[in-house]
Amino acid sequence: MPPETRRAAREAAERAAAGRSAAPDDHDDSDETQRTSRGRIVGRVILIVVVLLLALAVWLVIKVVIAKNGLESAQEAVTSIQDGGNVSDAIPKLSSGAADAAGAAADPVWRMAELIPGAGDNLRGVRLAAETLDVFANDVGAPVFKMQDDGQGKILARALPLIEAAAPEISKLSSELKGVAASDALIGPVRSGVDQVAEVAGAAGPMFTLLPKLLGAEEKQNYLLVFQNNAEALPLGGSSASQTLITADKGDLEIAGQASSASFVEGETVDLDISESAKALYGSRYGSYINLAPSQPDWPGVAEMVKAFWNRDIDDTHIDGVISVDPIALQRMLLATGPIEVDGKTLDNKNAVKTLLSDVYRWWDPYTDPDLKSDAFFAGVASAVFDKIAGGDFNIKDMAWAVGESIDAGSILAWSEDTDTQKIIAGSGRLSGILPTDNSAETVNGVFFRNVSASKIDYYTKTAVESTMSCADGVTTLTTTATVSLDISQADAEDLPRYVQSRSQRAAYFGTQVYMYAPPGMELASAETTGGASAFRTGNVDLGRVVEPFQARLRPDGSFSVTATFTGTGDFGPLALWTTPMINETKTTVTDTCH
Missing domain, CATH: 3.40.630.190 (LCP protein)
Known part of the structure; x- marks a missing residue:
């Protein structure tokens, strides 16, 4: 090949230099294009995420509205029943409302949203309340009402499998409701609903657990x-x-x-x-x-x-x-x-x-x-x-x-x-027939009547009890007066069947006793009587309480009153009165100036 001329060499060098200078320019254009492409992708992703979040939020709002409407419908049904409405009409509405609310709250989006701080506790509370109502209404309540209408009888025997199946779920939901009820994040309406349902579930849960055994599911x-x-x-x-x-x-x-x-x-x-x-x-x-x-x-x-x-x-x-x-x-x-x-x-x-x-x-x-x-x-x-x-x-x-x-x-x-x-019964107040052993919840004053004439005269007996508690200088004073009267004339008493009259005294008089059980921690300060009554068998403590008993001969058209004053120091809860359930309801007056 002939030697390269200077001109050719110069042109070749210029072309090489031009090529070197052109290379960086080509590279810059490509990088900018890539950055633009990546930006567009990120923008699209962000847009998609935003749209998705908005869609999820709208979906969640729809579910919340469905749950809200369902719970409100269920509440209306409950209110209707409480106000004396027809149960058969209210139950379908209660069942439907509870099912709608529970179905809405079971949505996966709802469950994910429960992880959101603050709002999540409210969503969890609504879900748990809805699920609890759903179990009560649709797993047990509605089927039992249908059993009542089918005329086949044996309701408890047929309902037992439903109770056995629902018991574990009610117990679980009760525990979870109790947990979410402790949250400080609950807003007013949610807290009110959660507290109401939690109270019912807390009371019913243990009984649902025990009911199968009580009904002989395990053994007679x-x-x-x-x-x-x-x-x-x-x-x-x-x-x-x-x-x-x-x-x-x-x-x-x-x-x-x-x-x-x-x-x-x-x-x-x-x-x-x-x-x-x-x-x-x-x-x-x-x-x-x-x-x-x-x-x-x-x-x-x-x-x-x-x-x-x-x-x-x-x-x-x-x-x-x-x-x-x-x-x-x-x-x-x-x-x-x-x-x-x-x-x-x-x-x-x-x-x-x-x-x-x-x-x-x-x-x-x-x-x-x-x-x-x-x-x-x-x-x-x-x-x-x-x-x-x-x-x-x-x-x-x-x-x-x-x-x-x-x-x-x-x-x-x-x-x-x-x-x-028995533990559940013991915590159920009067159902247990157990006088409280302390005054933390209530200061219970017991006033009880006892017929000792072997008669059935208390169909005609009238009773009244007035109890007052006051506080001064660190001392709590309780004064209680019981009045007993016989609303029947001597002639009418003598006309009563022999079995209704006193076994030994016939219509002359009827032996009657009144027992006053002081609240725990109180001692007898004084006692007074009228109408021939007198204190007897004094100085006894029974069931952890000082007792002041009285007795009298109750005559036709007669009456007597007994009063006992007890005092004590320490903390005493609000005054409450327990008396014997009499045929003619005892007229009671309770005055508590300490609370």
Whole structure:
């Protein structure tokens, strides 16, 4: 090849230099293009994320609105029931609202949003409240109401599998609700709803857990139903005149036996440890006559005594629990069951007390009736009401009212041998029949009436109690006056059936006692009486309380009053009054100037 000319060499060098200078320019253009491309991608991603978050937020808002509407619908149904509305109409609305709310809150987006600080606790609270209502309404409530309408009976036996299935979930939700209720982040409406549902779940959860066992899911259970007669008043209600043995086997309830006071041996003390204080206050006959068992105002002790009588004189069946129901409670329950007919007599929610505690003794006087038709009538009434309840033939709302009112009045009492069940009962106030051992929640003043004339005169007895608590200079003073009167003339008293009159004094007078149980920590300061009453068996401490007893001869058209003043130092909660559930409701006046 010929040698390169200078010109050619120069042009080649220029081309090489131009190529070197052009290379960096080409590289800069490419980098800028890449940066622009990446920016566009990031922008698109951000836009997509924003749109997605907005979509999720809108979706969450929709779910919140659905849950809110569902819960409001459920609340309206509950309010309707509470206001006396038709339960059958309200239940579908409650079920539908609870299901809608629970379904909305079960959404994955909702669950993710629960991780957001602050707002998450509110969403979690709404979800848990909705899920709890859903379990109550749709897993248990609605199916049970359908069972009531299908006419097949055996409600408890058929509902038992539902209760067993729901119990673990209710227990879990109750625990979680309790946790979220402790959050400070809950806003007003959410906190109100969470607290309400948590309270219901907290009370129902343990019972749902225990109910299968109580209904005999594991093994047959035996319960003794005591029918107290308030016409012969005793501190916890009245003489324990008749008993019914009920068995529960896989939810199937049956009457296994019945007994009246005539079925038991009188005058022989049962094999039971009776406290010295009870013997001192209630006399040497206490523990040897089953009628007198409800004298000491402590239902667990009375339940043990009634069990001992049954096992000694009737049969050796193992008793798992003892429940007391008096005619006042039964009359309320007849509102829910409707009227019953026994031996041609109709009982309803207006006349049951009169029929059972007055009319029956005019029809059949046990002193002159060798067939004891009155006892047979009581047994028939117990069977008829039991059949209605066991078969589910009653209005649930009205029954809930009747039971609640009766528990608050002391007309229904319960004791269970099962430790877990008894723990729940013991925390249920009057249902337990246990006077509180301290004054932290309430300062409970006990005033109890006791008929010692072996009569049924308390159908006509009127009672009133006025209790006042005051505080000064570190001392708390409690003054209580009880008044007892007999609203019947001498002539009318003499016209009463022999069995209603005093066993020994006929219509002349009726032995009546009043027992005042001071709050724990208080001592007797003074006592006063009018109308021929007097203090007796003084200086005793029973059930951890100082007791001041009084006695009097109550004459037709007569009355008497007794007053006891107790004092103490320390902390005393708000004043409350427990009295004997009387046929003619005791007129009470409670004044607490300390709180």
